[in-house]
Amino acid sequence: MNHSAFFQIALYMVVLTVLAVPLGLYINKVMSGEKNVLSWLLQPVEKFFYKIFGVDAAEEMSWKHYAVTLMAFNVLGVIVVYALQRLQLVLPLNPQALPGVGTDSSFNTAISFVTNTNWQSYTPETTMSYLTQMTGLSVQNFFSAATGLAVAVALIRGFARHTVQSIGNFWVDLTRGTLYILVPLSFVFAVGFLSQGVIQNFDAYxxxxxxxxxxxxxxxxxxxxxxxxxxxxxxxxxxxxxxxxxxPMGPVASQEAIKMVGTNGGGFFNANSAHPYENPTPFSNFLQMIAIFIIPAALCITFGKMVGDKRQGWAIFAVMAILFVTFAGIAIVAEQQGNPMFAKLGLDQAMNSAPAMSQAGGNMEGKETRFGIAASGLFATITTAASCGAVNSMHDSFTPIGGMVPLVLMKLGEVVFGGVGAGMYGMLIFAIMAVFIAGLMIGRTPEYLGKKIEAFEMKMIAITILIGPLLVLVGTAISVMVADGKAGISNPGAHGFTEILYAFVSAANNNGSAFAGLNANTPFYNTMLAIAMWFGRFFIIIPILAVAGAMARKKRLAATAGTLPTHGPLFVALLLGTVIIVGALTYIPALALGPIVEHLTMIAQ
Structure with missing residues (x-):
């Protein structure tokens, strides 16, 4: 790794950490209902929403009530987004007179945006009207992110409370997350993007x-x-x-902001953040990377504050940071080394080679020259560590190892900072698993934050850990066996297999990025990936809410000499090992058939 890449990673982590601390404390105040810096402005609006929708902010819900309400709200979201796409030809704000979207594509897109995946099997600028983009897709960018945030806060409450039956009120959590956190942050980032040249208009093309x-x-x-x-x-x-x-024109800056802040990832344009209208400068690129991680990083601070021990939050932050820096380094180094097969053509990809016979420091295929390899590799790591899926380069053009990094990060469940809320509740599940393993090793009932981890919680955790691999591996296996699945492959051999594997990993983990070589805009893939997105989102959320309810009912036990400290270096190392072993090794056979064999083939030529 060269000095430029090292500097970019270091600068990014410093800025992220500095911003995460005050934002994390602010999120704690917002979600706890305390007065905050925006209360004077937004509290009347919040109360107005509760009044017109008949919500009693003081009434709390059991985990089952919370889950049913959450599911009903998201099913309604699917119906609304589907209808907007199908009817857009007769609706306003459609200056290009774009026709209604096809049935299977509308179904896939509706589920995609409701589940915070933003998988796009279509070309946005030639498919979606301004109205569909704003009132359908952008609105779900807010609501899907707020849903994830609400679930994370509900789980944290489960650890913070004791001997109670409730974990909060979904409507209150959704409203506060959207009104106090997502909207203000999106406004700030939208202004920043506008200053860099991101377009914002309603003009015809x-x-x-x-x-x-x-x-x-x-x-x-x-x-x-x-x-x-x-x-x-x-x-x-x-x-x-x-x-x-x-x-193409359109209201891009506003959608770009929530696309990043909400870790949604769906681009206004097909080229996503590689498009100069979405991401015109290196500074806008840096802003986008900060926007992706800012809430997930801040939630570590929120977690420590809500459970009454800041060290717990910093321990989680440390695990995420170590994994992130490691994977970012692997991706950047792999891309800077380039493809050794070019040497046979007399093309030197080394940084110090003669300009007439070299590329710009390695594998530049599929990357924007205004960003280069380091910023492209860093962006790819960030967007797949989070459940974002926005891209400023084409992952399909990465080297086998460089392309494997996004795959592995998604297969970990995107717990390396992760999506808004989703990264935190995913990492807390691994934390419970870590203390359970530690308890088995010493023959002691495992505890986390003073709560015993018992059979019910471990059953729910087993579901959350297994649902992802089940959806990915079964979906990939079916797709490589049936004709409709194989018809979408653009590249033969190991790389073609990786394209399908990447699609299902991205869908089941609600990421939304793609190895663009796969033609997924077919009835087969639109249906299969929609199923993976829906169950990958809600078959994890429901067991997590069950864990939150179970934790809230338990008594908090006093720490003893036999209690495992969960805030020091030992626990950080244990949690790191659990994430890698439990989260990644499930997929080793699939990786061996894809990027690993592709890399071995490349270096053997």
Whole structure:
């Protein structure tokens, strides 16, 4: 790793830590109902919402009531987003007169945005109207992030409380998370993006004159739109040319802000954060990376404050930081080393080679020159450590090891800071698992934060840990066996397998990024991935709420000489080991069939 990459990682961690502390304390005040710096402005709005929707803010819910309310709200969200897509042709704010979206694509997209996945199998700028983007997709960016935040806070309350039956009120948590946290942060970041040149308008698309005529070829189709093939079965190509280019417009900065702050990831444009209208400068790129992690990092501080021991929060933060820096270093080094197969072509990818015979310091395929390898590798690590999925480079073009880093981070359950709320409740599940393993080793009933970990909690935790691998491995296995699944592969061999594996890992873990070589906009993949997204989200949330309810009912035990401290270096090391062993080793056979064998093939050539 060169000095530039080291500096970027170090600067990022310093800025993130400095911002996380005050934000974490602020989140604690907001979610605890205490007065905060925005109460004078937003408390009347909060009370107004409770009044018109008939919510009693003082009434708390059991975990079952909380879960049913959460599920009903999210099912309603799916229906609304689906309807907006299907009816957008007859709705306003559609200057391009874009038609209604197809059935399977609408179904996939509705579930995608409600589950905080933002998987996009379509081209946004040619598919979604401004109204659909704003009132459907952007609104769900707020609500899906607020849902994850609410679940994390409910679980923390379970540890902080004792001998009670309630874990909070979902409507109150959802409202406060959206109104006090997501909206103000999104406003601040939107202004920052606007200052860097991210567009924000409602204009019709612009037509720009090219400097010179562009010649290109496209597959020839018949009157019905079906491709025409020659005698050998290959597509017949026809020549085309143009002297103009269509430039899409739209309210991008506002959606960009919540896309990052809410760890959603769905881009206004198909190229996502590699598009200059979404991410024009290195500084906007840095802002986007900070926006992705700022709430997940702050929740570590919130956790320590809510449970009454700041050291607990810093222990979780330390585990996340160690894993993040390690994986970021692996990804950047892999990309800086480049592809050794280029050497046979006389092309040197080393940093110090002659400019006429080299690329810019390694594997630059699929990366923007305004960001380079270090910022691209760092962004890829951040977006897949969190459940974000926004990309400023094409992961499909990474080296096998560089591309394996995003895969592994998602397979860990995205607990390395992770998504808004999702990273925290995911890491706390691993923390419970860690103390359970420690208790087995010494023959003592495991405890975490003074609460005994018993059979019911471990059953719920087993479900949360196993549901992801079940969805990923079964979905991938089906897709590589059936014709509809294999039809979407663009690359043969190990890389083609990795494209499918990556899609299901991304969907089941609610990330949304993709190895772009897979054609997933088909009824088969739209349906299969929608199933993975839905169950990957809510079959984890419901058991976690069950754990929160069980913890809240338990008495808090006093620490004794035999109690395992969960705030020191020993616990940090134990938790690190648990995350790696339990979270990653499940997928070793699948990784061996994909990126590992691809890497071995590459270096053996």
């Amino acid at each position: 612009k037509t720009a004159q090219l400097v010179e005529k562009l010649d290109y070829t496209i597959p020839k189709v018949d009157a019905a739109g079906a491709p025409i093939n020659d005698a050998a079965g290959k597509p017949v190509m026809e020549a085309q040319s143009t002297t103009t280019q269509t430039l």
